[in-house]
Amino acid sequence: MNDTLKYGNPIEILLVEDNPGDARLAQEALKDSKILNNVNVVDDGVEAMAFLHRQGPYAKSPRPDLVLLDLNLPKKDGREVLAEMKAADELKRIPVVVLTTSKAEEDIAKSYDLHANCYITKPIDLEQFMKVVKSIEDFWLTVVRLPPRGA
């Protein structure tokens, strides 16, 4: 089944991450994925919203199947992006995984209050990081049935 997926349409992932190092790490981790995926990277909240709403340069962008969202972003931070997504009918069904360095309890609570689907702290160890991304991929891309595109 996985093999068939690899040859089908790739899964579209939006990675909202201002740190290019982190973005690269995530991409590296997803590169080894068994599922064909396409990672789109934007580096601030405003860009992220533009991408999601297919505005400006993103008019031709695909609608993402999964959003990996950092909380601390320039211009518009992750909490605002999350809030706006969950408030918008056409975006609220897209699963959002909050992937951040913060371990602060209030960040975790706040994220779930805003209907984040999952909250993950980035581990410092590379192996750990790889494992986390792998598990995200496993869970969200293979286990979970995602809402149909364009719905």
Added chain:
Amino acid sequence: MSEEDRVRAAKNQAEPGERLVGLALLLIFGLLAAGIVTAGYLAYRNYAEHYRVEARRQLSSIAELKVNELTQWRKERLADGGILFKNAAFIALARHVLEKPADAEAQRQISDWMGKLSQFGQYDRVWLLDPQGVTRLSVPGGQRPSAAATLRLVSDVLRSGQITFQDFYRNEHDQRVYLAVLVPICDDSAANRPLGVLVLRIDPSTYLYPFLKRWPIPSPTAETLLVRREGNEVVFLNELRFQTNTALNLRAPLDRITRPAAQAVLGRKGVMNGIDYRGVPVVAALRSIPGSPWSLVARVDETEINGPLHERLWLVSAMVTVLLFGAGAGTGIVWRHQRVRFYRERARATEALAASELRYRRFFEATQDGVLILDATTGMILDVNPFMIELLGYSHEVFLGKKVWELGFFKDLIANEHNFAELLKKNYLRYEDLALETHDGQRIEVEFTSHVYLVKNHKVIQYNIRDISARKQAEQALEKTAADLERSNQELEQFAYVASHDLQEPLRMVASYTQLLAKRYKDQLDQDAREFIGYAVDGAVRMQRLINDLLTYSRVQTQGKSFGPVDAHSALGEALVNLASAIEESGGIITNDDLPMVTADRTQLVQLFQNLIGNALKFHGEPRPHVHVSVARETADAAPASGPRRSPSTFWTFSVRDNGIGIEPPYFERIFVVFQRLHGQAKYPGTGIGLALCKRIVERHGGRIWVESKIGQGTTFHFTLPGVV
């Protein structure tokens, strides 16, 4: 009320105490005097009673004595007669003489007999009469006729054949009073033929009258009366003390009941008060003399009996008088003493009042509060202290004589008379801060209090004004500082959060990419390069741990939750769950006492147990680690000296004891300081923040934490927490 009246009233008012003392003393004197007089009277009455009884008893016994003696005397007289009566020799001799008068020898013999009888029996003359009453012989000396009264009795005597006592009678020959004993002489050999009568005459003046006159004690009025009844009269038989020639001459009618003599002959016995023959009041003892017609009256003038009583009365009176004077003088001295003391005390009180007045005046003048005193009824200002003048900048004259609402600087508070009256309704008033305007238009903040009190029934108001401008400024400054501090804390908090968050990113980059490097190019890297990468990653990991710990530490105060009742037992349980892997790894045993409910932030309590037990497991020695958590009600000594939470009545002291490597005493304080470590990373890894965090948590709860330890034997951490109220 005129000035004079007022002064007088004041004077009267000032001395009620003194008047009261005077009144009390007068009362005491009155009681004392009454006591003395009563005692004197009772003593006298008792004495008089006793004396009178004694006098009567004495009188009575004298009478008794005399009666006995008289009775005896009469018996003796009759006995004298008895000597010759039935004396055969005498009778024979008498017969011989009577029948043969010529026999001189017989005459001489019988004269001898009769002479002896007269001589020893105190008879002044003895007769021998024949039955016809003719004197045959008369001794002593020559023939004397016997009295007619005697002769009248001769035949009776001879007929009865009994010795007869002839009572007092008057001899018509010499007009004197005599008594006589008549002895019949009968011839017992010739059927008691009467031969004659022997008459033994007694002159009462020789023995009887002197005997009656005698009194056993010297007395100016005492006297004995001998009386007998003749018809309805009482006849006095003896010669009296105050009247001569009374025997058989003085008579008195029986119906005079007040006369003791009359009462005596009527048969009354005992002691009576009466009037004697002189018409003088007397006390008399009455007796009748048995076997005789006589009654005896022993009497003394009342005046004689009462004489000593009068003396005694005088004496008692004198004593009473002296005592009264004494009591009066004593009371007077006490009163004088009291007066002196009263005036001295009053003088002292006046001095004390003056001193007090001076002190309070100085206080009034020197105090750093403004004081204004006004008449409550008129609102007129009575006094103002210098500080008030200085504070408000008005002169003394501006204040005095004005009504308070005319001053103006109280503004709305006392703008008019109506305001003032409203204000007056409350006896005490206080404004924390009130704005006043000084003379030069400056606004000052004051604390204002108003008291109403009475001075000699006159209502007075006192306003106290304290300049609190400086305090207000200080308060505002303090508030600003507090606000600044709060903001600064928030900023610091924000900074700590952002810093630790943002610091982690680059660390992760360093760690991740060195690892990625090692992973991807492991074939091209030699051993050294891999080791170096290892150090770089390790450093970054440690740095991250430090940042996290520091973040936790900085947030104990600000991010802590509110306090509530927490079961320490369950908090410990949760800590042990968190420590599960450490416990398993070290093979440690954790035991505990029953733990109480405490007032705490549950998360922090879990953290506290976790850190302490984690340490105990970490720093273990050779034997397998054993940690025991115990608790005790806290002793006064361990109570926190100060702290924000002191209200709960009980504090608990928790102790976490281990058998680990121990800590040396010099480090007992140091271990609680942030990042202070006693061991190298290689042996015991850690950031050195655990105990500092414990200390912050305990102190946030108002408790304290300390350590006891012996190297190689183990360590005990003690901390206190408030109990549940």
